[in-house]
Amino acid sequence: METRYAYVARLLTEAIAGGRHPIGSVLPNEFELAEQFAVSRSTVRAAMRELQASGLVSRKRNAGTRVEALTPQRSGGGFTQALESIEAVQRFGVETERHVQRVAEVVADDALARDLGCRPGRRWLRISSLRMIPGDATKTPICWTDVYIDDAFAREVRSRMDGHRDIFGTLVEKISGRRFSEIRQDIRAVGVSHDMAEPLKATPGAHALAIRRQYLFSSNEMAEVSLSIHPADRYSYTTRLMRKDSERE
Amino acid sequence: METRYAYVARLLTEAIAGGRHPIGSVLPNEFELAEQFAVSRSTVRAAMRELQASGLVSRKRNAGTRVEALTPQRSGGGFTQALESIEAVQRFGVETERHVQRVAEVVADDALARDLGCRPGRRWLRISSLRMIPGDATKTPICWTDVYIDDAFAREVRSRMDGHRDIFGTLVEKISGRRFSEIRQDIRAVGVSHDMAEPLKATPGAHALAIRRQYLFSSNEMAEVSLSIHPADRYSYTTRLMRKDSERE
DNA sequence: TGTTATATTATGTTCGTACATATTAATATG
DNA sequence: CATATTAATATGTACGAACATAATATAACA
Numbered sequence: 001m002e003t004r005y006a007y008v009a010r011l012l013t014e015a016i017a018g019g020r021h022p023i024g025s026v027l028p029n030e031f032e033l034a035e036q037f038a039v040s041r042s043t044v045r046a047a048m049r050e051l052q053a054s055g056l057v058s059r060k061r062n063a064g065t066r067v068e069a070l071t072p073q074r075s076g077g078g079f080t081q082a083l084e085s086i087e088a089v090q091r092f093g094v095e096t097e098r099h100v101q102r103v104a105e106v107v108a109d110d111a112l113a114r115d116l117g118c119r120p121g122r123r124w125l126r127i128s129s130l131r132m133i134p135g136d137a138t139k140t141p142i143c144w145t146d147v148y149i150d151d152a153f154a155r156e157v158r159s160r161m162d163g164h165r166d167i168f169g170t171l172v173e174k175i176s177g178r179r180f181s182e183i184r185q186d187i188r189a190v191g192v193s194h195d196m197a198e199p200l201k202a203t204p205g206a207h208a209l210a211i212r213r214q215y216l217f218s219s220n221e222m223a224e225v226s227l228s229i230h231p232a233d234r235y236s237y238t239t240r241l242m243r244k245d246s247e248r249e
Numbered sequence: 250m251e252t253r254y255a256y257v258a259r260l261l262t263e264a265i266a267g268g269r270h271p272i273g274s275v276l277p278n279e280f281e282l283a284e285q286f287a288v289s290r291s292t293v294r295a296a297m298r299e300l301q302a303s304g305l306v307s308r309k310r311n312a313g314t315r316v317e318a319l320t321p322q323r324s325g326g327g328f329t330q331a332l333e334s335i336e337a338v339q340r341f342g343v344e345t346e347r348h349v350q351r352v353a354e355v356v357a358d359d360a361l362a363r364d365l366g367c368r369p370g371r372r373w374l375r376i377s378s379l380r381m382i383p384g385d386a387t388k389t390p391i392c393w394t395d396v397y398i399d400d401a402f403a404r405e406v407r408s409r410m411d412g413h414r415d416i417f418g419t420l421v422e423k424i425s426g427r428r429f430s431e432i433r434q435d436i437r438a439v440g441v442s443h444d445m446a447e448p449l450k451a452t453p454g455a456h457a458l459a460i461r462r463q464y465l466f467s468s469n470e471m472a473e474v475s476l477s478i479h480p481a482d483r484y485s486y487t488t489r490l491m492r493k494d495s496e497r498e
Numbered sequence: 499t500g501t502t503a504t505a506t507t508a509t510g511t512t513c514g515t516a517c518a519t520a521t522t523a524a525t526a527t528g
Numbered sequence: 529c530a531t532a533t534t535a536a537t538a539t540g541t542a543c544g545a546a547c548a549t550a551a552t553a554t555a556a557c558a
Binding site for chain 1: 492
């Protein structure tokens with residue numbers, strides 16, 4: 001038999017998916033829900049824990065329970081990929097080090113705006129760098145990366161980037177005092193362009209992976225974008241998706 | 250101030266990390282722990298929920314709480330990607346339909362074994378197909394896919410594949426009565442080969458994404474592998490990684 | 499001996515109560 | 529009018545009790 005909290009969780013999930021509670025709206029409080037469903041507050045809280053775990057709602061003291069998504073973001077039955085840190089998103093199998101080539105402030109023209117997924121005219125700090133394996137005698141770069149950081153953080157980033165060996169995303173989080181809530185990633189097949197062929201030690205037109213990563217704060221504000229070019233023979237993007245059940249047997 | 254359940258969770262986490270409770274051992278039951286820490290059973294259960302969420306322990310009725318790992322496996326702060334189903338792994342933005350081109354039983358030679366990640370000599374049922382957008386007048390395929398299914402399921406798959414519109418993975422799960430526990434995915438940049446240029450309506454050597462997906466029952470039982478070739482102009486692989494935290498602000 | 503009832507056990511569910519705490523809204527104060 | 533104080537509010541923490549359920553161990557029985 002379906003437990004009562006599972007029943008409450010299911011009804012609420014269906015109501016949210018069905019549009020009864022649009023994103024951003026606030027659910028009735030726990031006591032009201034308890035009365036509506038004729039269960040105790042503890043049962044409502046157990047149901048809420050499920051909704052929260054699946055990413056449907058967020059909760060805050062006295063602000064109530066707000067709907068964040070219409071469908072489960074972190075489900076139980078499907079597959080999940082877990083990355084323990086921002087760095088892990090990059091998934092280089094090996095240790096790499098960054099060699100900064102150029103730093104410049106740029107304004108997005110139409111082409112760049114399309115590449116980055118921002119509006120034309122937006123101002124960015126661009127940091128271009130190569131990634132290498134430390135101690136590699138051939139000095140063959142793994143990839144070329146252009147990191148675009150919101151102009152608002154440009155001065156701080158410029159002054160602190162030298163002492164910073166981590167990925168730039170962590171630096172932006174440190175400077176802004178905020179945390180990224182989402183990373184959008186886009187992988188395409190491209191050819192190595194003429195400009196990049198030489199620094200990458202590849203032939204122009206050679207097969208390569210182009211990876212775009214957009215780093216967003218909670219309000220859908222894009223604070224950073226990175227564009228990487230990986231020649232095909234040096235990199236493949238690997239993920240392991242695990243079925244997630246925490247119950248035993 | 251540290252809450253009591255957080256205190257209990259911390260002590261238990263430290264005790265596990267410190268080797269006091271080796272992997273596979275069973276913790277004292279909830280009533281005993283409640284007495285040890287001088288808290289109520291509810292508080293112990295709240296602490297247990299934390300340990301379970303971080304992957305340190307698993308629990309089963311009457312079998313108790315067993316230690317599964319010494320350090321947190323799913324810590325907060327990282328990012329996760331959630332796929333609701335096996336199909337979602339493919340992440341075509343649009344509805345697509347499969348057009349089977351060839352079906353054959355094959356034995357992996359050295360080259361194929363390397364491509365699939367299996368041992369040479371293993372027998373597979375290979376199903377080659379094109380994926381199209383229904384109603385597309387130009388009939389331009391999205392991708393070419395070779396699906397390799399374990400020989401053991403070959404006969405069943407052959408007889409049931411016509412009535413099956415879903416991805417083959419679900420068919421294999423249905424036939425075997427087992428569920429995949431892991432999908433390994435590998436994305437590389439390649440050129441369209443001469444054989445595939447014509448069916449894909451692409452020029453030989455054109456930039457393309459090659460995606461290999463290995464479907465595993467357990468960590469060493471690979472039941473299915475798929476190799477897809479996506480011409481660059483028709484597909485990009487997109488993922489959204491969400492921060493795990495569900496607290497607000 | 500093998501199979502079927504029965505008791506035991508540890509976690510799971512549900513209730514109710516009480517107080518804590520963070521945030522917002524209302525009110526009083528300078 | 530701006531600021532400090534207070535009240536109201538919704539979630540968070542903590543307790544204790546009772547019963548449910550699944551798995552295991554034990555006893556009863558043929």
